Amino acid sequence: VKELALISRLLPLLPTNDYVVVGAGDDCAVLDLGDPESHALFKTDAVVEGIHFTPEIAPERIGHKAIGRCLSDVAAMGGLPIAAVVTLGLPREYDPAKVLGIYRGLGQLAARYQVAVVGGETTTNPGGVILSVALLGHVARDRALLRSGASAGDAIFVTGDLGGSIDGKHLDFEPRLAEGVWLAENFRPHAMIDVSDGLAADLGQILVASGDLGAELLQSALPISRAARVRTRSTPRGKPPHLAALTDGEDFELLFTVPSRVAVQLQDAFRAHFPAVKLSCVGKVVSQPGIRLRSPTGWVTIPATGYQHFA
């Protein structure tokens, strides 16, 4: 499925109404449900056996990943989660103990963030396990952080380390909810997204949504994960680590832009508040479209063809 091309044809088919503040296309939709203090956030996402996890994976980790992805999307809006509903599709003859394991993993992560799980449908899905989660959250009224607010000159930040999530982090990541709310309240980023398709692809989403801007990234500033470095050592013909950090995806870190004048202050305050979480300034937003990477050997243009995985 050529997702972007398809989505552009799908969007006109999706009705809207007066409740909608922000419709499909951001990390979450934003709705005005009548609460004078807050807007609602609404999101769905799914994980599928053979695509997002392999059959031998412990069921608890499947549940964790499925709701974690939605929680990460709420974090990327600067919001907090409220309640989730779950659809679980199972092959015939699936072990009930595994179903309980999936719900245990999902329920444990939900409980950690005070999310109520208020509905669970089970259906047969002949081809394998699929777990779809819909999440409702909230954010202070008119305070949702969108992808579309970046400006030329903004500094680009990302939390945590990037690359190599396939070695485990894609199943065990912790959604950056505390960090997202703190950023929204204290530094009001111009634009924010979670890194699900890789730094380059998700930064591309911000740049396109913000009016076809561009970015200059510094290779030496990329927060490359240990997993990405280890993978490169064990597979010498694989991606170099910096390319893994740019393109691997499923890191579920927060990527955001702020005015460059607050960059130093943000770094200091973040370090004081989240001493265990890395925060890296990886570059800046520029008016010229496209993403360019300053490597040790000079500038490299990162192909921006639809901002799909390109490596």
Add this chain to the structure above:
Amino acid sequence: VKELALISRLLPLLPTNDYVVVGAGDDCAVLDLGDPESHALFKTDAVVEGIHFTPEIAPERIGHKAIGRCLSDVAAMGGLPIAAVVTLGLPREYDPAKVLGIYRGLGQLAARYQVAVVGGETTTNPGGVILSVALLGHVARDRALLRSGASAGDAIFVTGDLGGSIDGKHLDFEPRLAEGVWLAENFRPHAMIDVSDGLAADLGQILVASGDLGAELLQSALPISRAARVRTRSTPRGKPPHLAALTDGEDFELLFTVPSRVAVQLQDAFRAHFPAVKLSCVGKVVSQPGIRLRSPTGWVTIPATGYQHFA
């Protein structure tokens, strides 16, 4: 999957919080999101190729059915829908025109009831098409109609005709949203549910939720669909029509109980307001558990083993 047995083991794994008014187990969850006038309704449901529709079905009807099921659940709470998010799982190499068709059918039904579709995820699902919809709705505060409020002596009503939905209605049904809201506002049923698993099974849900009550049904009062009668004629060894009406499922009609003293008044007012929609009083709630059917040859006990399909 032995759904009921599993659910009883799952429920303790599902965290709750102060937003929850009614958690998992009714047609929708009920949440207090801070609007002084209303409560939110939250529901998810899925349709799967080979289970809920066959591969040759027009994609528009798949989309219609998927959101229609959730709309029917909102109707059964006496509420109205607000917004939906969609997860679509597709086999590899699925025709993009079919994807557009699915969304067209879903979007048309959504638009008819002023529902915004605010998110759509597409993923690969190797085994076939799966379409999961999550729906957010609202209902006047403390006015959600639950399954649990029936009393001995209540009259039992059902809208429309029952049985034989496999011949087409299961794909093309119209959710009873107008009827549900009208009933909630004018007659405040003690208990309401939509008929998805068959009259007997769904009535069983009301009776168990209301404190292990029972029901006496009148076979001659069952609103048997033309489709059910035609099926019996063409397959003489199949279910008799009244059994089809009791057990076929996927009728998506409203089943509810009201105090018997308002039954006649309700019939008259409903007929005046919805002249095109049948409303049938099919029996009464009794204190003795179990469902008994008064047939032309005498009383028949309908096995209530878990209220699964039994025919």
